[in-house]
Amino acid sequence: MQCRILILTLAVILSGCASGYQKFYKSYADAKTLPDVQTLSPNEAPKIFASDDLTRDVRIARSKGYIVIGQSSFNGEKESERGMIEQAQQNGAVMALFSSKFAGTRTITTPLFLPNNKTTYSSGTVNGTGGSANYSGTSTTYGTTVVPLTTEQQRYNQAAVYFVKSTRKPRVGVVALDLTPELRKNLERNTGAIIDIVREESPAFIANVLPGDVIIEINGATVINSKHAYELLQAVSPPQGKFTLKIIRNGTERLIGINLVPT
Structure with missing residues (x-):
């Protein structure tokens, strides 16, 4: 048992x-x-x-x-x-x-608690005024043994x-983050947003925007941070569906034209 x-x-x-x-x-x-x-x-x-x-x-x-x-x-x-x-x-x-x-x-x-029950058998003869009688019986003592595992x-x-x-084709196709303190120090600027991810086959991908590019302007408007960059990207609706990013790549400023996907 x-x-x-x-x-x-x-x-x-x-x-x-x-x-x-x-x-x-x-x-x-x-x-x-x-x-x-x-x-x-x-x-x-x-x-x-x-x-x-x-x-x-x-x-x-x-x-x-x-x-x-x-x-x-x-x-x-x-x-x-x-x-x-x-x-x-x-x-x-x-x-x-x-x-x-x-x-x-x-x-x-882990302690394992296992039952440790003991059963005792006894028998004998009892003498009394009316004579003697034989008896037999059992008694059980219940206990637990702890076994360490x-x-x-x-x-x-x-x-x-x-x-x-x-399943939605992205309008621009970038994910931007705020500049880190280290990047601000290296660029000697507080404003801007760094590109973290470029969605494959998106307008930004086709225009050769790269992860690590720092956006500093969108259609001539200064980008303050990543939240502001998204607001500007949502607001752009230029004629002919094309707008311009000014970025910093490897310490050099450059302009990139992006053709928007119609919404």
Whole structure:
């Protein structure tokens, strides 16, 4: 009986809990509420790709029109892709990038509480005024034995990023960020916005705008920061559908003409 309980307890410990990809999922957007996106169809399998540099590969995916809708990150025993696939199916992600890196070995001691019951058998003869009588019986003492279970567990830092695919052709096709303090110092300026991502086959891509370019003017208007850059880009509606960016690339200012996609 004790062996059966020990085996059952070990099975529970080794089976673990829910997948870390599901337990530690953080949502950034509900795919069902996003306009003009391709989501996963029922019973469809998402595309899964391993990455040795998630930051780099997420930027590449975004340049190809993929939109991040959530991510999972956790430290634990190395998990199979099943939990990640199930999470992607649950949130409608058509693609997931994942990374798994060895983080070390941890010694884990778990107490196992096993029953330790003792049964005593007794018999004898009782003498009394009416004569003598034989008797027999059992008595049980209930107790518990604690058995330490020590295991060596290999731990991994694991992460996954989930995407849907945009079906809308971008009007310009850039993602801009504010200038960092270091970049402001190097450029000797406070205003501007740096291009982080250029969407492939977009007007900006065709005009040879590159990640790392610093936008300082849009159609002659000074760009203050990334928020202002987006406002100016949304507002431009020039004749013939063409407008001009003034950028700094490798320390040199230059003008780039971009043909807008009609809205």
